[in-house]
Amino acid sequence: MENKIYLDHAATSPIHPEVVQTMLGVMTNDYGNPSSIHYAGRSARKTLDEARSKMAGQIGADEREIIFTSGGTEGDNTAIIGTALANQKRGKHIVTSQIEHHAVLKSCMYLESLGFSVTYLPVDENGLVRVSDVRKALQEDTILVTIMYGNNEVGTIQPIAEIGELLKEHQAVFHTDYVQAFGLVQMDVKTLGVDLLSASAHKINGPRGTGLLYVKQGTKLEFPFHGGEQERARRAGTENLAGIAGFAKAGELMAANRTEKIAEYEEFKSTMVEIFTQNELAFEVNCANGPSLPHVLSVRFHGVQVEQLLMNLDMEGIAVSSGSACTAGTVDPSHVLVALFGENHPGVTETIRISFGLGNTYEEVVLAASKITDVVSRLVKRKEQKA
Missing domain, CATH: 3.40.640.10 (Type I PLP-dependent aspartate aminotransferase-like (Major domain))
Structure with a gap:
C-alpha cells in the first residue's frame, strides 16, 4: 500500500x-x-x-x-x-x-x-x-x-x-x-x-x-x-x-539530534491539532495543560469508538494505537485512561495515541491528519445516520 x-x-x-x-x-x-x-x-x-x-x-x-x-x-x-x-x-x-x-x-x-x-x-x-x-x-x-x-x-x-x-x-x-x-x-x-x-x-x-x-x-x-x-x-x-x-x-x-527532534515533534503535534481544529472535529488533547513528552499526542475524538477508528485508519495505511502496545489486542480498557477519566467515562473508549519518530516528515503528518479527519468525520456521520 x-x-x-x-x-x-x-x-x-x-x-x-x-x-x-x-x-x-x-x-x-x-x-x-x-x-x-x-x-x-x-x-x-x-x-x-x-x-x-x-x-x-x-x-x-x-x-x-x-x-x-x-x-x-x-x-x-x-x-x-x-x-x-x-x-x-x-x-x-x-x-x-x-x-x-x-x-x-x-x-x-x-x-x-x-x-x-x-x-x-x-x-x-x-x-x-x-x-x-x-x-x-x-x-x-x-x-x-x-x-x-x-x-x-x-x-x-x-x-x-x-x-x-x-x-x-x-x-x-x-x-x-x-x-x-x-x-x-x-x-x-x-x-x-x-x-x-x-x-x-x-x-x-x-x-x-x-x-x-x-x-x-x-x-x-x-x-x-x-x-x-x-x-x-x-x-x-x-x-x-x-x-x-x-x-x-x-x-x-x-x-546529537535532541534539540532538533524536540522542535520537530512539537511542530508535528501543533500541526495535527490545527488541522483537527480547522475541520471542526469534536476532539480534545488529553493532559494538554501539563508537561508532556514531545513525541506523544493523546487525542480523544468525541463519539468515535477507538476500535472502529483504528481499523479504518489501518485500512488507510495509518499506524496509530489505542495506548500501550503491551496491551494491544485486548478488549480491556487502558488502565491509564481509566485512572485519568474514571472507569465508565466515554473518554476511555474514544482515545488514540499518535507518536512521532524517525522517518516521519511534515508532509506525512499533514497527510495523516487529513486522513484521520476524513475517517473521524465519516464515522461520526454514520453514527448520526443510525441514531
Whole structure:
C-alpha cells in the first residue's frame, strides 16, 4: 500500500541505519566473549566498556552503576522485586501510581502476593501524580517508591525531581521507569535524586531485547539471575554485545539530534491539532495543560469508538494505537485512561495515541491528519445516520 505512515513510535521504533551498521560491525569483528582473556575477548570487552561509558554519560551516572539488561521489563522487574526482597527487613510497603507500565504494576502485584503492601496513587486531570499524595502515602516502613518519568500512553512527565527531593530524608529507594522519555528528555540521575532507573533500546531506534538498569552505588538490590560473573556479578549471562553496542549508538544519535527532534515533534503535534481544529472535529488533547513528552499526542475524538477508528485508519495505511502496545489486542480498557477519566467515562473508549519518530516528515503528518479527519468525520456521520 502506498503512503503507509507509521505513527506508533511509542510502541516501538525503526532501527536507525547507523545502528544497524554498528551492530553488523560488532557481530562480524567482535565475536569473542567479553569474559575471555585472549585477544578476541579483550576486543569484545573494549567494545562493551566503551558502550557502558557512553550510556552512563547519557544520564550522568558512573559507568560502574550501569547494568545491561534485556529491556525495560527486566529493568523494572529487577528494580522493584530486587529492592523489595533485599530490603524487606526494613519494611514491606511500596508506593507507585495507577498509570505505570504493566512491567511495574504487575511486579507490584506479584509482591503483594508475597505479603508486601502497595499504595497505588491516583493522578490529576493532567495525568500527574501529586507530590503531596506521595508525601501522604509514605510510611515508616516504606522501602520503595516507583514512579515513571514519562507516561507511554498520554505522555505526561511526572515531577520526579520534586519526589526525589521529598525522599532525601526517607529510607525508601526511588526508582523511575525512564523508558519512554530516554533520548528525548535530557536528565541527570544525581539531579533527579533517583536510585534506580530503567531504559530500553527499541524506543530510541535501537534493537529490541536490549536495555539498561542504573543502580546508584550503595543501593541494596537482589538480582534474579544466577550464574557467571558478568556485569560485576549482578546479571549472569554472556552480554548481548551487538545489541549493547547498537543501544549505545542509538543513544549517541538521539543526543546529537535532541534539540532538533524536540522542535520537530512539537511542530508535528501543533500541526495535527490545527488541522483537527480547522475541520471542526469534536476532539480534545488529553493532559494538554501539563508537561508532556514531545513525541506523544493523546487525542480523544468525541463519539468515535477507538476500535472502529483504528481499523479504518489501518485500512488507510495509518499506524496509530489505542495506548500501550503491551496491551494491544485486548478488549480491556487502558488502565491509564481509566485512572485519568474514571472507569465508565466515554473518554476511555474514544482515545488514540499518535507518536512521532524517525522517518516521519511534515508532509506525512499533514497527510495523516487529513486522513484521520476524513475517517473521524465519516464515522461520526454514520453514527448520526443510525441514531
